[in-house]
Amino acid sequence: MQPTSESKLMGWNDKLDAGLAHWVVCGKRGAAVRSGVAIASELVTVLAPGTAVVSAGAPTVEANLERLRLVQPAAGYVSRKVLKRVDAPETPAPIKAPALPKPPSLKTPASAKLPLYFVNTDACGDRRALQEKQCAALDMVPRRVRAVTPTCAAYVAAQNDPARSPHMIPTDDVATGAGANAIVLSFLEAFRAAAAGAGDAHEARLVSEDDAHFPADFRARLAALAEKMPATVDAVWLWSSTYAESREQLGIPEPPGGHGAGAFYETWPRYARGAGGWKGALVITCQPGICLTTRRGAAKIADAIAAAMARERWQPFDVAMPTLGAKSETDATLPRMVLAADLELMTQVTLKSVRAKESHKAAARESLLAAPEAGALLERSASGDHAADAALGEIITTKLKRAVAERNLVKQLGLTEKVDSGALANLLRPKSAPLSKDPDTVARATAFTDAIFAKAL
Secondary structure (H helix, E strand, O other), rough: OOOOOHHOOOOOOHHOOEEEEEEEEEOOOOEEEOOOOOOOEEEEEEEEOOOEEEEEEEEEOOOEEEEEEEEEEEEEEEHHHEEEEOOOOOOOOOOOOOOOOOOOOOOOOOOOOOEEEEEEEOOOOOOOOOHHHHHHOOOOOEEEOOOOOOHHHHHHHOOOOOOOOOOOOOOOOOOOOOHHHHHHHHHHHHHHHHHOOOOOOOOOEEEEEEEOOOOHHHHHHHHHHHHOOOOOOOEOOOOOOHHHHHHHHHOOOOOOOOOOOOOOEEEOEOOOOOOOOOOOOOOOOOOEEEEEEEEHHHHHHHHHHHHHOOOOOOHHHHHHHHHHHHHHHOOOOOHHHHEOOOOOOOOOOOOOHHHHEEEEHHHHHHHHHHHHOOHHHHHHHHOOHHHHHHHHHHHHHHHHHHHHHHHHHHHHHHHOOOOHHHHHHHOOOOOOOOOOOOOHHHHHHHHHHHHHHOOOO
């Protein structure tokens, strides 16, 4: 746990004899001081042989090695085997609290490439190609992380690990099962890869599933979010269209200041309504899971996931991260995570959405041509009338929302296997209005829909 101020740093000057020990670095290559107990945690500094050091508290065993927490001349953890115990000086000098390192920033210079660590199975070459194409367009660096599947070595190792296997999600659980376990293990590998960060020029990085679809202004909106993020935050999970849809269905509350560029929740939000356990539950991170973090933040998240896997029942990953984020509000030993609230940060999110983009655009164009008032609105929009733009957007939104509601109802009723979902859809679908054939209206409707759908890559 990192101290938060000099006044809280062990109360060193008045507790010199309470759990402090004096040592000298005896390792031939010195002593590597790291930010956490884990040997893979971030390197703070390397102390030269012969350096006098002071530790606090009892040793901690990590990977069968004793680790000591240093308080002078650097704060961090070091291996016991590279130190030699010595007597305390007769007149010890007051121990000053070491300056806390400046937390790594979530900001990335606009001219810098942002690494994207995305989880991808060998079978999904199309999704890999999508991420590589988007990275090229947005000046990001694609870093593929091979996904864990229920048949690969990493999954088998987890099943054979007596510390983890009792907590895994039962594989006969139809709602989650082996696939959910594999997603947890895949993200663990992705965060570990992001923590290693070989070749990354800056601290900030993204960890994501492979079906993320970014809008054209993604980097600018991401920069606005990072600019407003407190220095205490280790990671922020981004919004997707899933949140925009469930905002109305499940009642996600408005964040302070409303939704917009740079908006985020200081405390993790909960659903205000919904059957089947949704009401009161933490808002999930899914479709897809996308996280902006730093090298250090990724290491802390990986450590937290690994620790949870060994002591408690696994949760589906999109539930586990909100749980961890909510706990981090009061537990400073956990990585501090928050949820973003920019509704336009993720406009299209799945590969299915990408493939359906043209059909959505065609439906939007059709909705304009079927609306009697659209002709005049399109003419005003072409002249720069923003109020007309908003009215046209409302026509399209109403049409698409009705289509989503219809699809959801068909899906729910179709589960009985007694309903012909195709016939039901035809019954529910209102009779189509005649489409305008006016050349100017058709041209303007086409131009308008092309422009709004061009916001997504």
